[in-house]
Amino acid sequence: MPNDLVTMRARSDVLELAILGQLQDAPLHGYELRKRLNATLGTVRALSYGSLYPALKSLTAAGLIEAVDTADLPHALAGKRTRIVYQLTAEGKERLAQTLGTADPDSWEDDSFGVRFSLFAEVDPQVRLRILEGRRMRMLERREAMREQMQRNRERRDAWTLELQRHGLEQIDREVGWLEDLITHERNTSSHPTSTPGAQDRRRTPKEH
Amino acid sequence: MPNDLVTMRARSDVLELAILGQLQDAPLHGYELRKRLNATLGTVRALSYGSLYPALKSLTAAGLIEAVDTADLPHALAGKRTRIVYQLTAEGKERLAQTLGTADPDSWEDDSFGVRFSLFAEVDPQVRLRILEGRRMRMLERREAMREQMQRNRERRDAWTLELQRHGLEQIDREVGWLEDLITHERNTSSHPTSTPGAQDRRRTPKEH
């Protein structure tokens, strides 16, 4: 019941954010949008037309995006085909800015974290930092839970299950290390305003020739 | 349409396999079953009652499991509460054996691989090997696709997206290495019939202090 009180915002939709995020750089049509979305956030899960097009429709209905009049386009995008090119509305931009300005708990869950991270360029360093820390916390919790699991039944569980869990734990460790590097780097550079990438300082990279 | 020809087997259900697999060791009731399933195959995704209980029902309807008469139980499981303890039927055992005996392409996808792996103890080494190799192939494909992605737009893409992909690639590399170790080990030991674990020979483990 308290759902109505939240002023109708927040559909929790990762897809929504991903679309708005892509559209902020340049107007795009559905087909191309899907390719880019799959490029950045694939390769693990391929977004299908069956979910993209309805999403574009509902975003249009919500007034966050709109179809561009194909007549006044810079001829690069205006192909001869039946394309519907979408762009952000003022309301859409506002929504996007508002979402990117918040570090809500959702943003460090598996589903959204990747999307949020890939849009970090437009995000305030403070918010960036809070998202990274939140994500790290989530990972540490997961690691702890996993360790307890393994401890609790190190004997009765069979070797294969144990090996699977050991490997899972190792991957999580790696994830935590990565986040830690990013957090450190972010803390050090947040003093001067230049939005710094975060890819350098790779002393952890194993350099496998 | 060719679906009917497959003699009605294969619901592709990972959940089904996971349940049958757990039940092969010992009869269990739903609540406990969920805990164990979440223990081995969590912590990433928590299985909810809303999916477990219906699944138990449908498995019962399919004749693969059955409720144990609570009267004749070895008093350890027969608590005083309203519990429904399930066990495999003969048909269920057969189905399980058949599923575990096959290395179908599903078995190396994200969804099923973990479940299949955790049940390796009961699996023929040959099948084990084929599943591991299939999984490695899938991972190599994914890595290749990702590398091409990154190559194709190393310039126009922003640093954060790139960093995310770089890290993803690194994790996949790790996964491939792990599989390679297991495959090698499996090849070396498959001569003598003893079903060997696969956790030793950890020269790759980074030994982080």
Added chain:
DNA sequence: GTTAGCATGTAAGGAGTTACATGATTTT
């Protein structure tokens, strides 16, 4: 001229979650 890829959509349905509903038993 025919295949491959571009482009947009709809309908049906699978798989599972959340939230609800209920009650027994153990612990504090």
Added chain:
DNA sequence: AAAATCATGTAACTCCTTACATGCTAAC
């Protein structure tokens, strides 16, 4: 006596996928 946890279930709903349907354009 209250709170936590055990235990089973149902209903509604979300999110997405698959499969279908349609047609254009480019390349071979």
